[in-house]
Amino acid sequence: MNILFGIHKPDSGYLKVFGTEVSFKSPLDAIENNIGMVHQHFMLIDDFTVLENVILGDEITKSKGLSIDFKKAGIVLNEIIDKYDLGLDVNRLISEISIGQQQKVEILKLLYRRSEILIFDEPTAVLSPVEVEHFFKIINSFKADGKTIIFITHKLNEVKHISDRVSVLRKSKLVYESDNSNELNISDLSKAIVGDINDIQNSEKRNASVKNVEALKLDDISLTVNEVKILNSLDLTLMKGEIHGICGVEGNGQSELVDVIYGLQKNFEGNYKKLIPGGISLVPDDRKRKGFIKEFNIGENISLKGANLNFLPSKKINKISEKIISDNDVRVSDLESPMSELSGGNQQKVIFARETDSGTDSETDSENNILILVHPTRGVDINATAFIHSKIISQRNEGKAVLLISSDLDELISLSDRLSVLYKGEILKTFNRDEFSRFIKSDSEIEPETDPEFLLMLGKLMTGINDK
Amino acid sequence: MDLITSVISLGFVAQVLRLMTPFYLGASAANFSERGGVINISVEGFMNLSAFSFAVISILTGNITAGFILAVLINLLFSVVFGYFTVSLKINQIVTGVGFNLFIAGLTKFLLVYIFSSSSNTPRFEGLPEFTLFSSIPFFGLFLTDYITLFCFLLIFISAYILFKTRFGLRLRSAGENPAAGESLGIKIRNYRYYGILICGFLSSLAGIWMASNQNSYSDGMIAGRGYIALAAMIIGKWKPVNIFFACLMFSAFEAFEISLQITGSDIPSQLIQMLPYFITILVLIGFIGKTKPPAADGVPY
Numbered sequence: 001m002n003i004l005f006g007i008h009k010p011d012s013g014y015l016k017v018f019g020t021e022v023s024f025k026s027p028l029d030a031i032e033n034n035i036g037m038v039h040q041h042f043m044l045i046d047d048f049t050v051l052e053n054v055i056l057g058d059e060i061t062k063s064k065g066l067s068i069d070f071k072k073a074g075i076v077l078n079e080i081i082d083k084y085d086l087g088l089d090v091n092r093l094i095s096e097i098s099i100g101q102q103q104k105v106e107i108l109k110l111l112y113r114r115s116e117i118l119i120f121d122e123p124t125a126v127l128s129p130v131e132v133e134h135f136f137k138i139i140n141s142f143k144a145d146g147k148t149i150i151f152i153t154h155k156l157n158e159v160k161h162i163s164d165r166v167s168v169l170r171k172s173k174l175v176y177e178s179d180n181s182n183e184l185n186i187s188d189l190s191k192a193i194v195g196d197i198n199d200i201q202n203s204e205k206r207n208a209s210v211k212n213v214e215a216l217k218l219d220d221i222s223l224t225v226n227e228v229k230i231l232n233s234l235d236l237t238l239m240k241g242e243i244h245g246i247c248g249v250e251g252n253g254q255s256e257l258v259d260v261i262y263g264l265q266k267n268f269e270g271n272y273k274k275l276i277p278g279g280i281s282l283v284p285d286d287r288k289r290k291g292f293i294k295e296f297n298i299g300e301n302i303s304l305k306g307a308n309l310n311f312l313p314s315k316k317i318n319k320i321s322e323k324i325i326s327d328n329d330v331r332v333s334d335l336e337s338p339m340s341e342l343s344g345g346n347q348q349k350v351i352f353a354r355e356t357d358s359g360t361d362s363e364t365d366s367e368n369n370i371l372i373l374v375h376p377t378r379g380v381d382i383n384a385t386a387f388i389h390s391k392i393i394s395q396r397n398e399g400k401a402v403l404l405i406s407s408d409l410d411e412l413i414s415l416s417d418r419l420s421v422l423y424k425g426e427i428l429k430t431f432n433r434d435e436f437s438r439f440i441k442s443d444s445e446i447e448p449e450t451d452p453e454f455l456l457m458l459g460k461l462m463t464g465i466n467d468k
Numbered sequence: 469m470d471l472i473t474s475v476i477s478l479g480f481v482a483q484v485l486r487l488m489t490p491f492y493l494g495a496s497a498a499n500f501s502e503r504g505g506v507i508n509i510s511v512e513g514f515m516n517l518s519a520f521s522f523a524v525i526s527i528l529t530g531n532i533t534a535g536f537i538l539a540v541l542i543n544l545l546f547s548v549v550f551g552y553f554t555v556s557l558k559i560n561q562i563v564t565g566v567g568f569n570l571f572i573a574g575l576t577k578f579l580l581v582y583i584f585s586s587s588s589n590t591p592r593f594e595g596l597p598e599f600t601l602f603s604s605i606p607f608f609g610l611f612l613t614d615y616i617t618l619f620c621f622l623l624i625f626i627s628a629y630i631l632f633k634t635r636f637g638l639r640l641r642s643a644g645e646n647p648a649a650g651e652s653l654g655i656k657i658r659n660y661r662y663y664g665i666l667i668c669g670f671l672s673s674l675a676g677i678w679m680a681s682n683q684n685s686y687s688d689g690m691i692a693g694r695g696y697i698a699l700a701a702m703i704i705g706k707w708k709p710v711n712i713f714f715a716c717l718m719f720s721a722f723e724a725f726e727i728s729l730q731i732t733g734s735d736i737p738s739q740l741i742q743m744l745p746y747f748i749t750i751l752v753l754i755g756f757i758g759k760t761k762p763p764a765a766d767g768v769p770y
Contacts (some may be wrong), residue, residue: 028654041650043646043648045646047641047645047763048638048641053649055638056650057654057655059635061635065635066636067635109653463553
């Protein structure tokens with residue numbers, strides 16, 4: 001993608017756009033060739049208005065050419081917004097609008113520059129189900145206008161839903177290409193993505209014994225930040241040997257709930273009881289920011305937690321790295337590479353290993369019996385996702401209490417023993433596994449599929465519509 | 469009683485407005501650099517350098533215009549070097565700034581002794597010509613007495629216009645807020661960071677020239693932390709030209725008050741009074757820092 005968008009230059013080979021061979025030196029060249037890209041991490045300036053963000057680099061100026069013609073730019077943008085029903089206010093600051101709207105600003109940037117080839121890098125990862133629907137509608141109207149859309153995703157059902165043609169890239173090679181999604185065979189596609197199915201290790205099956213021991217109890221927890229009520233009389237009990245899933249649209253109190261449980265947020269009201277010994281482990285939502293130190297190598301990152309050694313000779317660090325790499329099938333070229341050089345999936349495997357003690361010597365490490373996972377497979381390739389899912393189940397089977405917060409409903413439904421819906425800081429409803437297990441169509445860990453009927457009901461609950 | 473009458477006079481207000489000149493020029497200078505994402509704590513050194521070169525060149529050549537132009541050019545030259553270190557080589561901006569401040573302080577001291585055989589000051593010289601258009605107008609005639617002060621007041625509007633209403637300003641601010649986003653839209657971030665630093669060099673040269681011209685000589689240490697106070701004013705003013713103006717007014721009011729105290733011969737030890745602006749700076753910063761939000765990529769090499 002970076003080659004297509006002029007950020008990197010290819011070592012060899014050529015690129016043709018609309019039949020002519022081109023060579024991009026910078027993103028500007030790509031923009032001039034009507035190629036636009038929405039990055040996975042938005043390229044927006046929080047302190048700028050929607051309008052300023054969109055026109056930056058291609059400003060409409062008054063006749064003298066120096067000062068910006070805000071009025072004219074506003075008219076131009078509003079025309080595009082109306083045409084594609086984007087529903088944006090051009091004068092709002094980016095910091096004031098939702099993630100979904102921010103994505104629309106990114107789309108507006110492309111349309112403003114008359115892009116004909118639109119590249120989306122995992123656009124749905126940050127959207128709620130309702131927003132995804134709207135996003136697809138917008139995409140389809142682009143298609144109707146004759147635009148070309150490149151849609152990068154990890155989610156197979158989205159591929160099925162939206163694409164006309166599919167290509168699969170694995171280990172920097174094109175391994176699969178289809179012409180028509182109607183003939184798309186999902187299992188062929190999965191195989192192409194996963195590669196050799198034996199690559200996936202220890203596909204754990206959940207054992208039946210659920211121990212009836214309470215591990216953590218939140219009772220009537222309320223939290224108010226800046227006069228906004230974020231958690232509202234929330235009750236939650238985690239049991240040993242159980243995965244408790246939390247679903248909900250992002251921003252309904254998920255991160256604050258984690259902060260309360262993990263002890264990062266102390267200004268809450270209500271009762272918090274930890275009923276079993278041992279600590280709490282956390283796999284945080286934003287691994288690049290909160291999960292590890294990107295300049296440190298694997299062993300150093302592991303040693304940050306729980307290491308009771310004052311001296312860390314590199315031999316010892318390398319031994320830790322070796323163990324993590326072999327136990328977790330981490331792909332890394334050099335033992336001492338910094339974490340930043342690993343792929344997202346491999347980074348997540350390392351964090352997961354650190355938080356589940358499988359990385360350190362068991363005798364030196366105090367056992368943590370409660371495990372909080374936030375978006376454990378976000379932005380992670382399908383192979384690593386399967387690996388992490390099987391690890392989550394094995395943690396549960398070992399008797400740990402697992403809290404799983406995710407925006408991937410299929411993941412939640414296939415893994416959870418109990419599933420709660422969080423809406424406006426409140427648990428709206430909790431389902432037991434036997435209430436929804438019949439909706440799971442395939443228990444495959446590669447790509448679990450869920451019955452749309454149950455998804456629809458969850459989707460409604462997540463937006464606050466409670467039928468009962 | 470004398471103190472009170474001297475403080476509540478029109479003359480005092482005019483004094484405050486006039487003394488604001490180096491503060492506002494310095495703060496505005498730093499603001500252009502920081503809006504582009506480069507923390508430039510060497511505003512202090514740049515003011516010192518231009519005060520020195522303006523005085524020395526004016527005295528040696530006997531030509532104020534030559535002094536003025538060369539002082540500005542020397543500052544721009546140093547700014548390019550500062551930009552080369554911080555933008556092209558991506559050296560830590562604070563460390564580079566401290567380096568420049570120390571180097572310039574040493575250089576001016578050395579040249580002062582070398583040229584004038586004095587460790588404290590240059591001989592007196594005439595300074596910039598007066599601005600006489602307003603001199604017969606009451607009140608305004610009291611502080612709009614030179615071109616730099618006049619420019620300083622216009623700068624409040626000019627800088628706000630440039631930063632928020634022009635293409636240049638939008639692009640400069642993108643370099644300070646999220647350079648990756650700007651670059652993805654084809655903006656040459658490094659160039660804009662250089663532009664910000666050059667504007668900073670230019671405005672701080674005016675501040676230094678005003679100081680030397682105002683005292684009709686250059687003396688070692690005459691900037692006396694005004695560059696740093698300007699940085700504080702920029703922070704308190706939340707990187708916004710008009711707010712910075714009010715922050716600068718506060719600091720210049722304390723300076724004018726200190727002068728009034730000295731003139732009226734108060735019992736308070738003069739060292740204590742001279743300490744006042746700095747002490748106030750610390751107090752105000754304690755109250756303000758953390759509550760203000762700098763440009764998001766301020767100080768981050770790109």
